[in-house]
């Protein structure tokens with residue numbers, strides 16, 4: 001039996017979180033038996049598609065239709081449903097993301113499948129089918145039972161290590177029948193920072209808060225981020241005042257990140273900010289106030305003025321290389 | 322235009338999360354409940370759109386009688402009437418089935434929800450309702466305008482946004498900065514007491530998932546403080562101890 005994985009791409013590059021989803025499916029297949037088939041939509045070249053093999057897929061169904069390059073929710077859902085039927089899958093795995101969530105929800109209805117999002121561990125399938133998911137914005141977990149035959153799991157970043165040693169996947173062209181109605185929502189344009197490391201996918205994040213005093217000081221955050229190969233983030237007031245774009249806002253009402261390292265500079269550590277970062281493996285806090293609540297959630301801390309500490313830290317990271 | 326806004330009744334964002342009954346139930350003691358923050362954005366935008374285009378604004382919640390103060394607050398913010406589907410919201414599918422039924426019955430032009438609930442963080446009810454009703458569902462929407470029978474919006478994507486157009490009716494899962502949260506004023510609070518809050522029965526008992534056990538994350542250890550004049554030490558720790566560099 002095959003486990004199907006829905007792959008997301010941006011400009012022809014497969015997202016790392018989607019490859020993690022492939023590795024998750026592979027670990028599940030190793031436990032349960034069966035193989036992993038990925039379904040990729042839109043223009044993607046062969047070399048890129050083969051990457052799904054190293055992550056654990058044995059086959060990729062490629063729907064090579066440029067109308068699917070953009071994340072048209074209904075069209076993606078319809079295409080993935082056809083792939084699910086073609087391989088007679090019972091389980092669909094995907095990476096949790098803004099598009100993944102939207103597509104998975106529609107598929108849950110189309111496929112009569114139980115859907116669990118924010119999955120943090122491989123399912124337990126001994127008695128019943130149980131999945132651990134993160135709830136209350138990272139403040140708790142729920143061991144969740146799925147009672148349907150078909151199942152969809154949207155996997156949270158870092159739920160599993162990315163596998164990179166798999167054999168090449170065979171690529172198979174796959175034609176789908178898409179009704180005009182699935183293109184009812186028209187994407188007229190996109191406005192996306194290119195070349196930057198995307199915040200939700202970053203392994204390291206450097207975030208600044210109101211303690212940075214103004215947008216003119218963000219070069220200090222950016223310099224450190226650059227040395228670390230990190231994405232930049234910010235607290236909610238910082239994006240509310242317009243110092244930084246909204247998509248960098250981390251927290252309860254913004255992006256939830258799950259990097260291996262989160263560096264918070266001049267952020268007090270309000271509970272709503274912590275809700276967006278509590279899945280980080282390590283947290284470093286730089287704040288001039290030793291009483292800042294963020295220190296209670298941190299692994300490492302420096303009590304000091306960001307304007308003095310940041311340039312020194314950037315130099316020290318540079319010196320490491 | 323007939324607008325429907327679906328709202329959750331969730332613990333305030335500052336709540337300490339705890340469980341009772343052998344970790345099978347959320348512990349409500351000392352917890353204050355609010356309108357889900359994302360739903361609150363959806364509601365705020367709905368109030369503005371109603372002011373522009375006229376029509377009606379209904380809020381809907383699937384929940385037991387305890388959610389009524391939260392529903393009244395939405396009426397105080399500007400909804401005209403409310404529907405409470407009288408049922409314990411078992412899971413996302415269960416909720417979506419109830420919403421789909423009553424949304425269809427009401428014949429709304431625009432259905433606004435939050436991008437996700439802040440208790441179970443599913444981010445899926447809007448998509449499920451969309452599929453059940455055969456309507457487009459777009460999420461997370463950060464800007465929304467209605468021109469005639471067309472909705473124009475910006476949807477947040479990783480690292481930026483995408484602009485879309487779709488004909489009504491459709492469903493949006495909303496987030497900031499679609500509108501600013503509205504605080505009810507005295508007149509709103511007074512009038513909310515007499516606005517209609519219709520209690521209706523569940524139409525389906527179907528659910529696909531159930532929580533077996535809740536768990537809390539392990540407590541965080543003590544923070545290691547490094548002197549501000551010795552940042553090299555931090556870099557060493559990150560490299561050799563945490564092994565993240």
Ligand SMILES: Cc1cc2nc3c(=O)[nH]c(=O)nc-3n(C[C@H](O)[C@H](O)[C@H](O)COP(=O)(O)OP(=O)(O)OC[C@H]3O[C@@H](n4cnc5c(N)ncnc54)[C@H](O)[C@@H]3O)c2cc1C
Nearest residue numbers: 209210211235236251252253266267268272273288289306
């Ligand atoms: C429903 C709701 C949802 C929310 N959602 C979010 C969310 O998603 N994300 C979010 O971030 N917030 C959110 N908030 C807001 C949150 O409560 C805090 O107000 C916010 O996180 C504070 O941002 P800040 O830490 O940047 O600013 P402040 O709280 O003002 O903290 C600034 C910090 O910088 C330090 N500082 C000042 N100068 C220096 C210096 N020179 N060097 C070093 N440190 C310095 C100060 O000691 C202080 O700790 C939400 C609030 C509500 C009510």
Ligand SMILES: Cc1cc2nc3c(=O)[nH]c(=O)nc-3n(C[C@H](O)[C@H](O)[C@H](O)COP(=O)(O)OP(=O)(O)OC[C@H]3O[C@@H](n4cnc5c(N)ncnc54)[C@H](O)[C@@H]3O)c2cc1C
Nearest residue numbers: 327382383410412413434435437438441442443444445446
């Ligand atoms: C005390 C209490 C206990 C609960 N226990 C459970 C439980 O054990 N398991 C469980 O699955 N759920 C439970 N719920 C319900 C939960 O709050 C959600 O309504 C439901 O789980 C859907 O969650 P979701 O995260 O998938 O929603 P999402 O898909 O994240 O929600 C997206 C949007 O859909 C709308 N929406 C979601 N739920 C509702 C609703 N109930 N009424 C109206 N609109 C809604 C909102 O606009 C929301 O922003 C409980 C609720 C309460 C008040």
